[in-house]
Amino acid sequence: MNDSSGFLVVEAVSTARPDRCPNCREQARRVHSTYQRTLDEQPLGSRRVIIRLRVRWNFCDRRSCSRTTFVEQVRGLSVRYRRSSTGLAG
Ligand SMILES: [Zn+2]
Structure with missing residues (x-):
């Protein structure tokens, strides 16, 4: 966690299955x-909170599936195609 000039940056790595x-x-x-997503969180006091989340890009190995790769979703934190976290949206 870094604290610099009004920003609180939280670096996170998904360890889910x-x-x-x-x-x-x-x-x-x-x-x-893997790649890093940046999510805006709810401010903490006057500070803007940013989460840098490292997520995995996975292969789908099922032959009959039309999809070959997909990005992992971290439940409660990110929703597909959203830039902001669900906490801020809610
Ligand atoms: Zn599939």
Whole structure:
């Protein structure tokens, strides 16, 4: 956690079990890559809170599935295609 000039930056890594493919529900067994998402959280006092979350990009290995890769969703924190966390939206 860093504290600099009115910002509170929280760095987080997902340690949840591998996610399931949103298309066929097959559990991911291979990780393609990881990338960092930036989420705005609810402010803490006068400070803006930013979460830097490292999420996994997984392979779907089911042959009949039209999807080959998908990004993991961290429940309660991120929703697909959202830039802000669900806490701020709610
Ligand atoms: Zn699939």
